[in-house]
Amino acid sequence: MASFTASSLSFSPVSCSFKQNQASSLRKASLSFSGKGFPSHRLPALRFRVACAAKPDTVNKVVEIVKKQLALPEDREVNGESKFATLGADSLDTVEIVMGLEEEFGIAVEEESAQSITTVQEAADLIEKLLEKKC
Template sequence: MLPAVRAPSSVHRAPRVVLAGGLRVPNRIQLQKSSAKRCYPVPWCYKTSISCSIAKAETLQAVQSTIAKQLSIEDSTVAPQTKFADLGADSLDTVEIMMALEEQFGVSIGEGGAENIVTVQDAADLIEKVKAETN
């Protein structure tokens, strides 16, 4: 039988690399314990979560501020990974948020653009993508 192996539950940082077209390789890879009880022969299983954001820090900050304002909540409660549902936003709130973001950034997302928006980071990435396509 193989000896038990435990992977550390931590964030590993690597240098950020910018690829052609402005895409950036994420600088964090996070290992998290899986909900599975046991993976043979390793007693703890880990899943890898990779976050790849394309939004600039200024865009993300503006999106966070707009979302907080639209939902009448504190800015500090709106983090990039926060889901709209966790902020208490329903589908109508999400539509209103996207309309406010369109107006703020002077872009048109379109009807189907907001369908895949789940988190604050998703919204910021979509805004950045639409801005890049129009330029």
Template sequence: MAARRASGFLLLLALVFLRAVTFVSPAPSARAQRSVAVFLQATATDDTASKVADVIAEQLGVEAGKVTREATLTELGADSLDIVESVMALEEAFDVELPDEETTSLKNCGDVMDLIQSKL
């Protein structure tokens, strides 16, 4: 009985190992969806960029001039709650919806500006 359990355990362990070794990347359809999202984004106009900067500056209590395309919200002093509140304020200001799956990959304020532009 113990030998049978041991061989069953070894088989299970081998299957788990084999699965881990053969897993290369997400399904092709998942990769395609990510690339489509990139193509849907547009470069923000000056008006959009300025309005985003104003909203973020107001939310974080910083000067609008510090909200550049390269700046991250963390660099501007935002914690996780500030980021959530900033996203909500941007949704309200632009009357758009910014789902979590779209906002979690954003790296800096320029990405936020571009995403909002693509929603307008």
């Protein structure tokens, strides 16, 4: 295990909340160091970024909407990693999914953002980002 000392450390404000024992669901992290405090090592700049995954309730609602829009059977396994295309969605289905999400969550998804959504998790993350902007 490596040990490092930084002479200065700064963090950007992050609006993320999670309950105890949910930290293991975090998928990304980055931390930036200026390079100072590492005199004996020539390390590239390290980055630490915290990206919080959408709340489980949001993911579950997205799963239900996707299942309904694609007329999937109740026993069909759909989770955050499920890709719309793998579930049988074409571009029209994806538009209908996005419309269902907009109606359910009271949001408006820009066309560019809608076209970039390929998984349930991406949809849930975008929803929470848009809901945060509304507040």
